[in-house]
Amino acid sequence: MRVVENLNQALHEVLAGDPRAFLLGEDLLDPYGGAFKATRGLSTRFPAQVLTTPISESAITGVGAGLALCGDTAIVEIMFSDFVTLAFDQIVNFAAKSVSMYGSRVPMRLIVRLPTGGGRGYGPTHSQSLQKHFIGVPGLDVYEMSPLHDNRAVFAEMIAAERPCVFFEDKILYTKRMHEVDDLFTWDLTGGLARVHVDTPPDCVIIAPGGVAHRALAAMRRLLLEQEIVCTLLVPSRLHPLDAAPLVAVAREAKAVVVAEESTAGGTWGAEVAHALHRELWGVLRNPVALAHSADSIIPTASHLERAVLLTETTVYDTVLESLK
Amino acid sequence: MTTDLDRLLLIRHFERALLDLFAKGELNGTTHTCLGQEIVPVAVAPLLGPRDHVFSNHRGHGHYLARFDDPAGLLAEIMGREGAVCDGVGGSQHILREGYLSTGVQGESLPVAAGAALHLRGSGALACAYIGDGTWGEGAVYEALNLAALWSLPLLVVVEHNGIAQTTPTAMAMSGNIGMRCAAFGVRHVALPAGDIASIRAVLTPLVASVRDGSPLVVEFSVNRLGPHSKGDDTRSGVSDLWDWYREMSDLPGFAEADTRALDLVESVVRDVKARPLSTWGQGSSDPRLLHGAKP
Numbered sequence: 001m002r003v004v005e006n007l008n009q010a011l012h013e014v015l016a017g018d019p020r021a022f023l024l025g026e027d028l029l030d031p032y033g034g035a036f037k038a039t040r041g042l043s044t045r046f047p048a049q050v051l052t053t054p055i056s057e058s059a060i061t062g063v064g065a066g067l068a069l070c071g072d073t074a075i076v077e078i079m080f081s082d083f084v085t086l087a088f089d090q091i092v093n094f095a096a097k098s099v100s101m102y103g104s105r106v107p108m109r110l111i112v113r114l115p116t117g118g119g120r121g122y123g124p125t126h127s128q129s130l131q132k133h134f135i136g137v138p139g140l141d142v143y144e145m146s147p148l149h150d151n152r153a154v155f156a157e158m159i160a161a162e163r164p165c166v167f168f169e170d171k172i173l174y175t176k177r178m179h180e181v182d183d184l185f186t187w188d189l190t191g192g193l194a195r196v197h198v199d200t201p202p203d204c205v206i207i208a209p210g211g212v213a214h215r216a217l218a219a220m221r222r223l224l225l226e227q228e229i230v231c232t233l234l235v236p237s238r239l240h241p242l243d244a245a246p247l248v249a250v251a252r253e254a255k256a257v258v259v260a261e262e263s264t265a266g267g268t269w270g271a272e273v274a275h276a277l278h279r280e281l282w283g284v285l286r287n288p289v290a291l292a293h294s295a296d297s298i299i300p301t302a303s304h305l306e307r308a309v310l311l312t313e314t315t316v317y318d319t320v321l322e323s324l325k
Numbered sequence: 326m327t328t329d330l331d332r333l334l335l336i337r338h339f340e341r342a343l344l345d346l347f348a349k350g351e352l353n354g355t356t357h358t359c360l361g362q363e364i365v366p367v368a369v370a371p372l373l374g375p376r377d378h379v380f381s382n383h384r385g386h387g388h389y390l391a392r393f394d395d396p397a398g399l400l401a402e403i404m405g406r407e408g409a410v411c412d413g414v415g416g417s418q419h420i421l422r423e424g425y426l427s428t429g430v431q432g433e434s435l436p437v438a439a440g441a442a443l444h445l446r447g448s449g450a451l452a453c454a455y456i457g458d459g460t461w462g463e464g465a466v467y468e469a470l471n472l473a474a475l476w477s478l479p480l481l482v483v484v485e486h487n488g489i490a491q492t493t494p495t496a497m498a499m500s501g502n503i504g505m506r507c508a509a510f511g512v513r514h515v516a517l518p519a520g521d522i523a524s525i526r527a528v529l530t531p532l533v534a535s536v537r538d539g540s541p542l543v544v545e546f547s548v549n550r551l552g553p554h555s556k557g558d559d560t561r562s563g564v565s566d567l568w569d570w571y572r573e574m575s576d577l578p579g580f581a582e583a584d585t586r587a588l589d590l591v592e593s594v595v596r597d598v599k600a601r602p603l604s605t606w607g608q609g610s611s612d613p614r615l616l617h618g619a620k621p
Contacts (some may be wrong), residue, residue: 054475059436059468066440066452069426070378074440089465093430094437102421103412103606 003147004174007038010151011075014159015046018073024051024060025077025113035079036115036174061087061112065095065164068110073159080126081114081168088133095164096139107162111155117170117211117262118294118310123301129211129262129294132269134166135240142240145169146210147176148187148194149237157192157237168239170211170262182221185233193246194235198224202232204320205251207273208260210235212311216260219316231320239269244276251277256323257289260316264309265296292319327394329367329522330580334587336363336387337571339396340552342591343386343403347556351599356403356417359387361551362485364570366391368525369453369483369544372533376450378441380434381427383418384485388455392425396594406601413604432456432463435482439469442478442541451479451536459490461506462498470510470541477539484543485519487550492560507543519548520570 014021023042025034029052033040043050053060057078064074078084084091091112098106118127134142141163143154158165181187187196196217204223208216216233223229232254234247251257257277259270274289295309340358347356359366362384370391373379381388389399398410402420405413410420418429428434434454442452460466461484473480484503488495507514515532517525529544536542549567553559574580 051476054468054471056468056471058465059439059472062433062436062465062469063440063443063472066437066442067444068440069437070441070444072444089430089433090436094428094433097419098421098426098428101411101415101419102426103409103414106421 001178002174003145003176003178004036004038006178007145007151007169008040010155011039011042012045013152014073014075014155015042015049019049020071021073021075022049022051022064022067023075023077024053024064026053026055026079028052028077034077036171038113038169038174039077057083057086058090061090062094064110064112065090065098065108068095068108068164069098069106073109075111075113077113079115080122081116081130082125082128084112084114084130084166087112091134091140091164091166092137096137099139099163108164109159109162110164111158112164112166114166114168115171116168117172118299118306119172121301121303121306124298127299127306129168131168131209131239131261132263132267135269135272139163141165141238143167143238144209144211145173146194146235146237147173147178147180147213148189148196148235149192149210150178154237168209168211172214173211176214182217184221184224185217190246192237192243195250196220196233196235198230200230202230202254203324204229204231204256204258205234205254206231206258206260206316206320207234207236207247209239209269210237212260212262215311215313216316218313219320222313222317223320227321229320229324240272242273242276244280247273248277248280252281252284256287256320257285258292258316258319258323259289260292260311260319262294262311264294268293287323290319290323292316328583330574330583331587332367332370332391333363333570334584335396335590336367336390338587338591339390339400340386342595344552346595352403353405354416355555357384357555358552359384361549361567361569362487362519363387364519364522364525365483365485365546365548366455368519368522369529372526372529373453374450375424376445376448377424378438378445378450378452379425380438380441380452380454381420381425382431382434382455382457382460383429384457385418385420385427385455388427389420389425393422396591397598400594400598401601401604404598405604406598407604408598408601409604412606414606431460432465435466435469436472439472439478439480442473442480443476445479446477446539449537451481451533453481453483455483455485457490458484458486458488458495458503459493459498461503462490467506467510470507470512473541474511478541479536479539480541481533481536482541482543484545485548486545487548489550489561491554503543503545512541512543514543514545516545516547519546
């Protein structure tokens with residue numbers, strides 16, 4: 001099953017399970033079914049729960065927050081995550097704050113879905129990975145779609161938490177297969193953390209969100225075959241707040257730790273993860289946690305230029321080698 | 326029985342007391358009083374039912390006191406004392422209780438109110454959002470008006486047009502006018518003076534009834550903001566010459582007695598609240614789920 005089909009199933013389950021669950025976004029209706037087809041079939045099956053909207057990211061996120069405030073479940077799709085900046089006020093100043101600024105906890109089931117990332121030649125305003133701008137907002141959970149995490153379980157978890165969530169979906173993942181892992185490795189899933197590994201203690205632990213999992217796996221394969229370097233990959237579903245304890249437990253045993261993500265340089269999620277690990281493992285780690293990310297640049301359109309900016313399998317490979325020197 | 330005059334006077338003396346407390350250094354932060362604008366929420370309040378959701382803004386004390394007979398809870402919220410509506414966390418601008426929410430960013434509440442109206446659509450209840458003339462500078466207002474008309478939402482927008490946004494006169498900030506902007510979205514608009522309460526209600530009663538059936542409405546009141554934007558930072562001259570219902574009504578029979586009653590009430594509330602211990606975060610007297618309880 002492709003990741004987009006699994007995501008589509010998850011959305012079907014949410015709407016089928018609760019007649020007061022709504023999905024809002026631009027161009028969601030069948031037969032088009034959304035720009036990336038994640039919402040295909042939903043408007044036909046749940047016509048009263050799926051609302052196609054004008055190009056109004058701020059308002060549709062606010063409407064979602066209003067529904068959530070009234071006890072409904074609202075899922076808002078922003079067609080490209082780049083446009084979530086238009087809804088930043090509603091997410092940061094309204095939804096996330098409303099959870100706690102009225103003294104007692106206000107439960108809000110609001111999920112903002114964000115098709116994300118580059119590699120498709122869409123250029124500087126349709127290719128970004130803006131996760132870092134949502135890290136550390138009190139009351140807001142940041143999730144990222146992963147080929148190792150069943151979206152049905154992830155959506156159930158986000159809804160059960162009753163806190164506003166942003167859910168980043170790397171667009172490259174949509175057409176990949178779920179749970180497809182290189183046969184050199186085995187994988188398991190514990191409490192929202194996916195681990196891909198071989199039966200040997202790792203030289204290096206790579207921590208990456210779901211969108212980067214395939215690039216990390218490709219680097220791991222080359223490192224094993226070409227350099228005999230053993231890596232373990234850890235993929236958390238929730239990027240923030242980060243549950244550092246299981247990362248710390250694995251990182252403790254390794255010679256090096258690399259955090260890989262597609263974000264451009266500066267103020268990254270990886271820097272936050274590195275800080276959490278340094279705090280716990282200062283004096284235990286042999287080297288500082290290394291960060292792998294895209295360049296400090298806008299994301300160009302032409303394929304050869306885009307490749308030069310974005311995090312690739314080679315970026316991860318090189319960063320692991322460097323950190324083990 | 327509490328009359329309209331009692332409510333007007335309660336709000337007036339409550340706001341005066343806040344400015345007095347500020348002057349004495351007894352309030353933390355800032356506060357935006359609605360001096361001169363009291364008629365709007367007092368006129369509108371009885372047109373709203375318990376299942377309606379009110380969205381208020383930074384200048385919301387009048388909206389709150391017209392809906393809830395709770396000056397002590399509001400003052401405790403503003404002063405961070407025990408019995409505060411939201412434990413003193415939200416303060417003057419951020420209050421949530423049954424069917425009522427205020428928040429402090431201009432224009433932000435209108436899409437949220439549209440969402441609440443979507444939730445309420447078909448139930449006979451409505452969402453009512455108070456905004457100012459300055460709020461019309463925000464794009465979120467237009468996105469929300471578009472949705473309200475497009476989706477036939479039971480959304481009532483009450484505009485308190487006081488002619489000035491902080492220190493900027495409307496003429497320096499708004500081209501065209503609010504009525505034309507509403508017309509562009511096919512949203513009904515009615516302009517009223519914030520004068521005689523009975524006349525206001527006579528006009529609004531049938532209109533508000535139609536909002537409940539999914540026909541959104543913008544009601545624009547012309548009001549005078551008699552006080553400063555916040556605390557004591559007024560930049561205007563000639564404020565004391567502005568029309569004021571308080572001066573206008575002061576000759577009415579029973580006014581002096583009602584005025585004394587309201588003043589005494591506010592003074593006793595101030596004494597009571599000042600003597601209370603500080604509020605504790607997590608002990609709110611409000612139940613945040615009450616908005617859910619207002620489900621159709």
